[in-house]
Amino acid sequence: MKTILHAENITKVYQTKMARHEALKPTSLTVHEAEFVSIMGPSGAGKSTLLNLLSTIDQPSEGMISINGEDVTSMTEKQLARFRRERLGFIFQDFNLLDTMTVEENIALPLALARVEKAMIVLRVEQVARQLGVEDLLKKRPVELSGGQKQRVAAARAIIHQPSLLLADEPTGALDSKSATGLLEALETLNEQGATILMVTHDPVTASYAERIVFVKDGELFREIHRFGTQKEFFEQIMEVQRELGGAAREFV
C-alpha cells in the first residue's frame, strides 16, 4: 500500500507574550493511498491544528511531514504554494467560492492556475461536474446556489486537478442533513475511485462515512477505530468512543 501522508512526531506550540500553549503533543500518523480517514474529538482538542499542519497551511513546531514522498516541512513558501496548488485539494465549511466567477470558472480555477490547455479544462470540468451532480449549474454564480450545491461545487473544484490528498475541515458544518448526505455520498464515491481523503468533523454521522477514525483529545491521539460491518454499526462504535471521551456528543435516536 502506497503511503500518501506521513507525519512523524509533529507538535504545535502557540506562543504568545502571556502564555505558551501546547496545542498538539508529539503525534505520528500515516495515511495510505485511497484511504478515507476522519479526525474527531471534543472542541479545542486540536483537530483543526492537526489538519492545518497536515495540509501545509501551518508549520509544525517540531517534527516532519511528508506527502506523496515529498518533505513538505522543508519547503520554501514558494515551493509550498505550488505543491498545495498541484497536489492538494481543500474543502472548507464556508465554501470559499469566488462570487465574481461562474460555477464553471470556480471549478476550473486549479487547472487555469496551472495553465492547463483550454480544451482539457472544459473536458475535466464536465467530468467532475457530472461526478458531483452540478452539471446543470455551470453557468450560474455562487450566490444563486443553495448551501448544498455550493459545497458540491467546492468539492468539484477540490478534485479537478486529481490531488494526491483531499482535505476537509467540517465540510458538512453548514449543510442541512439532506445536502450533507449528498456531499458525503459524493466523497464516498470519489474515495471508491481512488481519492485519499482526510476529514475533520465533530459529527458522528459524517464520520461514519470514513473507514478509519482518529480521535484527538487534549492535543494527543486518544484512539483509532476502523470500520467494520455496516455504517450503522460503525456509527454505534463512534458513539461509544465519544461517550468514553466525555465530550459533549449529542445522542442520536
Ligand SMILES: Nc1ncnc2c1ncn2[C@@H]1O[C@H](COP(=O)(O)OP(=O)(O)OP(=O)(O)O)[C@@H](O)[C@H]1O
Ligand atoms: N492561533 C492560535 N493561538 C493560540 N492558541 C490557539 C490558536 N489556535 C488554536 N489554539 C488553541 O489550541 C487548541 C486547539 O485548537 P483547535 O482549533 O485545533 O481545536 P479543534 O479541535 O479544532 O476545536 P473545534 O472543534 O472547536 O473546532 C485550543 O485550546 C485553542 O484555543
Ligand SMILES: [Mg+2]
Ligand atoms: Mg476546529
